[in-house]
Amino acid sequence: MNTLKLLTLVKIYINTYICQALARYSSRSYCKGTGRVLLICIILVSMFSLSAQTPRKDSGADGLPSTKALNIGDKIPQFLWDTPLEVVNHPSGQKTIKLSEYRDKKLMILDFWATWCSACIAAMPRIKELEEKYQKDVTVIAVTRDEASKAQKFLTTNETIKGLGIYSVVADKLLRTVFPHQLIPHYVWISSDGLVGAITSSGQLTEGNIIHFLADKTAQIPVRELIDPERPLFLSDKMQLNDLSFFSVLTRDVVDGLPSGNRYRKENGVIRGRAITNSSMEFLFSSAARGILQAKGKQLLDKEIFVEVKDSSRFYPVKDRDILSNVFNYELVVPTEKADSLYQYMLADLNRYTSYRATLERRKIKCLALRKKGDLSLIRSKGGKRENTLPFNKPSKITNYPLSSLVSRLNDLDCFALPVIDETGFMDHVDLTFSGALASETLKSELNAQGLDLKEVTRTREVLVIRDK
Structure with a gap:
């Protein structure tokens, strides 16, 4: 028996009970609690009546009109x-x-x-x-x-x-x-x-x-093509990847329907591929270099990338009234057993197939070293909710984060032309406050007030150099 039939039978039974109770109550032979019983029965009848109502065919679960997805050629309801x-x-x-x-x-x-x-x-x-x-x-x-x-x-x-x-x-x-x-x-x-x-x-x-x-x-009018970025970019639907699969592909110009950015290709948690779409040549080279350095426990900062080419007009993206050119799409997947060499393969690919050659080199360069100036125990974090609003808010704060988070944000700021490196040796989390002003001298002054200093130094760093072939 379905639910609707069951509710209907219960409703009939309660209605019959109420009629019998009313008859007894009219002869005054019923107990004093009859009034309360009648009230409860009436409420139950109302509840079951409402429960048995059939939803409108044009409504969703919330009673609102259904909202199916519309496509080209469909009429707006x-x-x-x-x-x-x-x-x-x-x-x-x-x-x-x-x-x-x-x-x-x-x-x-x-x-x-x-x-x-x-x-x-x-x-x-x-x-x-x-x-x-x-x-x-x-x-x-x-x-x-x-x-x-x-x-x-x-x-x-x-x-x-x-x-x-x-x-x-x-x-x-x-x-x-x-x-x-x-x-x-x-x-x-x-x-x-x-x-x-x-x-x-x-x-x-x-x-x-x-x-x-x-x-x-x-x-x-060209239709927007939606491409699933989770699938290998140029792999047929008829083919499937396995642990031996190996391929790479590089194209120029925007692929409409794909985002700008990158994805990792993983198998059982192991990164065995990268897909970078609608992005600059610099981003392709730097992604390969960062992967190589990360395996060594090192970091490549944006300000440690040196582009030494004669004509940069084809190297960087060009935007003409919202239309991008000089962007590239690259994907590489290596056999699972070669996953630890992924970024070496990637850099070799880019060096082989583009007009540029990139190398990781050790160079003496100028940096801004973050150093201890006062008692850093005063900025040791008191704990609590973690926040890092530098430089987005005025005032800004860094709460319950390590100094590496501060260094990362300082390296993102255009007001510092040199890369910022941490030489404090302070490993605890910190609490810092800033006015939100993005002038270099203001930030240095605010760091000084909290026991920190930025000092220009010369250091030997592993950097990425990109040249014409």
């Missing part, structure tokens, strides 16, 4: 047009908007972004320019999963976009469910008749493609 969406920085001061407010436009573009996505931010001025040029027919709505306070602050303070007057849907769950994606920026093109006309990356959001869309020539 009415509930999606009518759902209020939380928004910040709206020019009219609105706290929510509905997509239906923009149905008078021939083209609505949903721009999925995040405060941490540099590519999203870099594309916004150009997209805003296009929106204003075609404002009669086009509207662009920014959408982020970031919370309202974070997005509001970013939109009004970021140097690239603060003057653009961009408003954004925030704390989004609905739209990213309807239009799922792995990479951002991500753009969904919707026509006035409610059809998904295109789904693209920023490279396809051009004036020419907008003109095609408005002329109802959506077939001419």
Whole structure:
């Protein structure tokens, strides 16, 4: 017997019991507790009646309309047009908007972004320019999963976009469910008749493609191809890796649908491969060098990479209105038993197939040595929650971290031209505070006040040198 039938029988039984109780109560032969019994029965009837209700066919488990993923050619459901969406920085001061407010436009573009996505931010001025040029027919709505306070602050303070007057849907769950994606920026093109006309990356959001869309020539807009970065980049679906597999591949130019960055190929916890996509030649060489040095217990700092080439125009990425060139894709997988030689193979590959040659060399170079100036026991950590907000907050703090974390952050700062190395010998975790100012002299002064000093020295370091062949 299923649950619904069982609940129905229980309901009939309780109703019968109530009727009998009412009959006895009317003859005044029933006990004084009858009133309480009747109340409990009525509540139970209500509970079982509610439990036996059949959910609406058009609703999800939470009672809201189902939100299936939409693809090119699908029609936007009415509930999606009518759902209020939380928004910040709206020019009219609105706290929510509905997509239906923009149905008078021939083209609505949903721009999925995040405060941490540099590519999203870099594309916004150009997209805003296009929106204003075609404002009669086009509207662009920014959408982020970031919370309202974070997005509001970013939109009004970021140097690239603060003057653009961009408003954004925030704390989004609905739209990213309807239009799922792995990479951002991500753009969904919707026509006035409610059809998904295109789904693209920023490279396809051009004036020419907008003109095609408005002329109802959506077939001419390239579709964003989604590539699973967890799979070997150029391995057929028909082939599978095994512990003997060995291959490498190197290509130039952007592969749309892949992120910029890198992944490790592992087998049983052993790193036997690297995949680096949409990245610079310098990043490829430095990744190989870092892997080699790490096996020796050493570190390669960004400021210990020396690019000594005559023409750097083909060495570094070039960005033309949000389109990247001079980026590369490289993958190497070695047999499992050769995993400890992975980075030597990688460096040999890059030296063999590119126009450059990179070597690890010992050189005497100038550095900034972090040294003890006062009593370091005064900065020994008191424990508690670990924080490292240098240089992102004003004021900044480093709480319950080793000095190596401070050195790492100092090496990331452009205000120090020389690499920073730790010569304090202090191994305990520390608590440090900073004003958040990023001037080198200010930081040195604040370190002095906490028993530390930065002193220019000459040291022999193993560095990476990249030359023309």
